[in-house]
Amino acid sequence: MNRTLTVAGAADALGVSTRTVERWLAAGTLRATRVGRSVRIDPESVAAVERPYRSPLIARKD
Numbered sequence: 419m420n421r422t423l424t425v426a427g428a429a430d431a432l433g434v435s436t437r438t439v440e441r442w443l444a445a446g447t448l449r450a451t452r453v454g455r456s457v458r459i460d461p462e463s464v465a466a467v468e469r470p471y472r473s474p475l476i477a478r479k480d
Contacts, residue, residue, distance in 0.1 A: 423459045424457070425439050432467065448464065449462075
């Protein structure tokens with residue numbers, strides 16, 4: 419069984435805000451399942467968004 423991510427977990431993995439993840443969910447960019455009042459995001463969907471989103475030319479400072 420795949421482990422799913424919360425909105426906050428997906429935002430952290432992608433390096434974006436939770437609001438951005440919520441917009442992507444509304445637009446259908448990310449696949450998710452609603453469990454009661456919570457949203458669980460498919461990790462494969464996050465990986466698919468991460469590839470085109472991240473640019474190798476931009477160095478991320480941690």
